[in-house]
Amino acid sequence: MKPLSPEAEDTKALQELGRASVQVIHDLKNQFNGLKLYATFLRKRIERNERPADEHETIIKLIAGIERAASDLATLVRYGRELNIQSQPRVDLARVLSMVLTENKHLVEISADSYEGRFDITALSEAFKDIATIMCPPGAETSLLKVHLQRDDGDNDDQRALAVIEWRGVEGDGVRRKFPPSGANGVRMALAARTIEAHGGAVEYIPDGLRTRLPLVLSE
Numbered sequence: 001m002k003p004l005s006p007e008a009e010d011t012k013a014l015q016e017l018g019r020a021s022v023q024v025i026h027d028l029k030n031q032f033n034g035l036k037l038y039a040t041f042l043r044k045r046i047e048r049n050e051r052p053a054d055e056h057e058t059i060i061k062l063i064a065g066i067e068r069a070a071s072d073l074a075t076l077v078r079y080g081r082e083l084n085i086q087s088q089p090r091v092d093l094a095r096v097l098s099m100v101l102t103e104n105k106h107l108v109e110i111s112a113d114s115y116e117g118r119f120d121i122t123a124l125s126e127a128f129k130d131i132a133t134i135m136c137p138p139g140a141e142t143s144l145l146k147v148h149l150q151r152d153d154g155d156n157d158d159q160r161a162l163a164v165i166e167w168r169g170v171e172g173d174g175v176r177r178k179f180p181p182s183g184a185n186g187v188r189m190a191l192a193a194r195t196i197e198a199h200g201g202a203v204e205y206i207p208d209g210l211r212t213r214l215p216l217v218l219s220e
Contacts, residue, residue, distance in 0.1 A: 023031050039063045059090070072184035075130075080189050085198045091119040093214060094149060100128040104136075108147040113151040115163050117216040119199060124191040124214075127195040130188040133212060135167055145169065151216065160200075161216040166210035179205045200218050 043059040055064050093115040094145035137146050145167060152162040181189050193203045 018139070029204050032066055032073065035066075036063060036066045036070065039066060043105050043203075071133075075184055076193065078126075079086055079191055083194055083198055085120045085123055087118040087120050089118055089201070090116050090217070091118060091121055092217070093124075096121055096124055097128060097149060097165065101132060101145065101147055104132065106132065106147060109146070110146045110152040111148075115149065115151060115216060117163070117199075117214065119214070120195075123195050124199070127192040130192040131167055133214070134188055134192075135169060135187045135209070143176070161213045162201075163216050165212045166206065167212070168206075168208060179210075 032048050039059060039062050043056070043063065046059060094110050096119065098108050098110070132145060147171070148166045149166075150164050152164050154162075180186065189203075196203055196214060197210055199214055201212060203213075205209050
């Protein structure tokens with residue numbers, strides 16, 4: 001049997017390290033979720049016993065920090081897994097986008113039109129949540145998004161209709177957004193871009209925000 005080349009050995013070692021890292025991160029995420037349960041229990045006891053306000057505030061900040069850490073670890077776990085797109089026909093993209101964003105009271109503007117296409121609802125919902133998280137940094141209580149969706153039936157080289165989604169912060173929210181994002185948000189951006197590109201779409205940076213494009217069914 002021909003021995004592996006140094007490059008092949010390095011690749012194999014990196015793959016094994018990646019698989020092991022995903023498992024370790026997954027276990028850490030579960031531990032953080034356990035800590036969150038204990039912290040939530042303490043918060044409820046403090047509320048019942050009318051403890052000082054600063055103790056209550058400290059517990060709330062602790063829970064928020066644990067939630068952010070668990071969310072970041074979950075993002076790394078997702079990044080380490082193979083993307084498996086299972087598209088369904090005639091999915092209404094406008095409905096998917098609205099369901100994700102209105103849950104957090106973001107502003108969604110949708111131009112009257114048809115937005116049906118072949119999409120994986122679960123995967124796209126996760127991608128939209130990732131972008132919303134990037135655009136609204138943790139701790140920015142007044143941070144809201146203004147998201148505009150419109151259809152483009154213009155002269156595309158490949159004769160496709162496109163859904164164009166622009167993501168911007170609400171003017172005056174005072175949030176400083178960094179593009180391209182780094183750290184955990186950089187991983188979220190890579191995940192969102194990977195999912196959108198797997199649907200035949202694209203992501204680009206624009207002043208103060210992002211623009212995503214996704215292919216739609218051509219109007220008859």
